[in-house]
Amino acid sequence: MSRVTIKEIARRCGVSQGAVSYALNNQPGVSEATRARVLRVAAELEWVPNRAARQLSAARSETFGLVLARTAQTLIEEPYFMGFVGGVESVLAEHSYALALQVVADLDEELVTYRKWSAERRVDGVIVVDLRVGDPRIPVLRKLGLPAVLVGDPALADGMPCVWTDSTAAMNAALDHVASLGHRVIVRVAGPPGFGDVWIRDQAFDTAVRRLALTAVVHHTDYSAAQGAAATRDVLDENPRPTAIVYDNDLMAVAGLAVVQALELRIPDDITLVAWDDSTLCRITHPTLTALSHNVVGYGAEVTRRLLDLLSGARAQAHLYSTPLLIIRESSGPPANQANLGVRSSGRRR
Numbered sequence: 001m002s003r004v005t006i007k008e009i010a011r012r013c014g015v016s017q018g019a020v021s022y023a024l025n026n027q028p029g030v031s032e033a034t035r036a037r038v039l040r041v042a043a044e045l046e047w048v049p050n051r052a053a054r055q056l057s058a059a060r061s062e063t064f065g066l067v068l069a070r071t072a073q074t075l076i077e078e079p080y081f082m083g084f085v086g087g088v089e090s091v092l093a094e095h096s097y098a099l100a101l102q103v104v105a106d107l108d109e110e111l112v113t114y115r116k117w118s119a120e121r122r123v124d125g126v127i128v129v130d131l132r133v134g135d136p137r138i139p140v141l142r143k144l145g146l147p148a149v150l151v152g153d154p155a156l157a158d159g160m161p162c163v164w165t166d167s168t169a170a171m172n173a174a175l176d177h178v179a180s181l182g183h184r185v186i187v188r189v190a191g192p193p194g195f196g197d198v199w200i201r202d203q204a205f206d207t208a209v210r211r212l213a214l215t216a217v218v219h220h221t222d223y224s225a226a227q228g229a230a231a232t233r234d235v236l237d238e239n240p241r242p243t244a245i246v247y248d249n250d251l252m253a254v255a256g257l258a259v260v261q262a263l264e265l266r267i268p269d270d271i272t273l274v275a276w277d278d279s280t281l282c283r284i285t286h287p288t289l290t291a292l293s294h295n296v297v298g299y300g301a302e303v304t305r306r307l308l309d310l311l312s313g314a315r316a317q318a319h320l321y322s323t324p325l326l327i328i329r330e331s332s333g334p335p336a337n338q339a340n341l342g343v344r345s346s347g348r349r350r
Contacts, residue, residue: 065123079279087300118144131156131196154318156196161316170324171204183244228252243335244272268333287330294324
């Protein structure tokens with residue numbers, strides 16, 4: 001089967017070959033209606049760019065891509081991504097780069113986006129978040145030859161360049177803190193079990209629970225405020241009732257705080273709360289929330305600098321950005337009643 005050419009696409013669309021080139025390369029010079037028609041016809045004909053022709057052109061799009069496979073509601077609510085994207089943008093602005101931000105429903109749609117961006121030379125590289133164990137995006141990005149920096153632990157990156165924070169050390173700090181206060185029945189309200197960072201935290205939590213001889217339960221959620229609140233209501237009905245809860249993000253911790261207060265439980269006398277990420281939310285609640293703090297804006301900026309370095313020929317490597325620091329605030333304290341505390345570890349999950 002002969003290769004589909006720009007000439008054939010131009011003939012089908014009734015436009016010049018130059019207009020087709022502008023549309024396929026995401027360059028100005030054609031209307032949005034023409035661009036959409038050209039892209040549609042190119043997709044129908046299964047057009048792919050000529051690799052040799054692409055190599056002759058050294059021009060860059062001066063755009064990085066970021067795809068978020070999250071619900072729009074979660075993105076609106078969760079402070080983490082606003083801070084992260086802010087950090088990305090701060091570095092891009094210094095280099096006159098733009099950010100192509102795409103919100104999709106799932107990983108399959110994310111992979112379609114990468115293939116489209118690569119075929120159209122829409123982006124020079126991508127930032128990949130929410131890594132999975134055995135992440136299917138990694139082999140696709142390698143096959144496409146699309147430069148990428150992964151946001152996550154090297155154990156998840158399969159040798160690709162990545163930037164990460166030490167979740168294991170942070171989890172140890174959180175559990176050492178609550179155990180030192182005298183808590184023995186602990187709950188963790190966690191993120192989605194399929195996410196790689198949650199998987200790493202799961203392992204760290206289990207290890208620390210055994211080391212400290214705690215009774216512990218993990219409730220996995222979708223990171224949303226609604227599920228964080230629901231999980232908090234569930235665990236406060238358990239017997240024995242936990243005296244400390246560790247949340248995988250600050251959005252769920254704030255939602256959990258509201259549930260605790262609605263039940264007229266005292267913080268920290270009846271329940272100690274610890275959050276992850278430490279956005280402004282943790283500092284404006286009453287009481288203020290103990291949190292595992294790291295500079296999310298700086299994290300996004302560092303990932304972006306690493307991608308720029310990669311395009312400049314830097315060696316692909318893993319880079320530890322930070323270890324989240326435990327900031328102790330008003331939501332931490334010893335349990336008022338020691339009588340009902342457990343002494344054996346169960347490490348259960350839900």
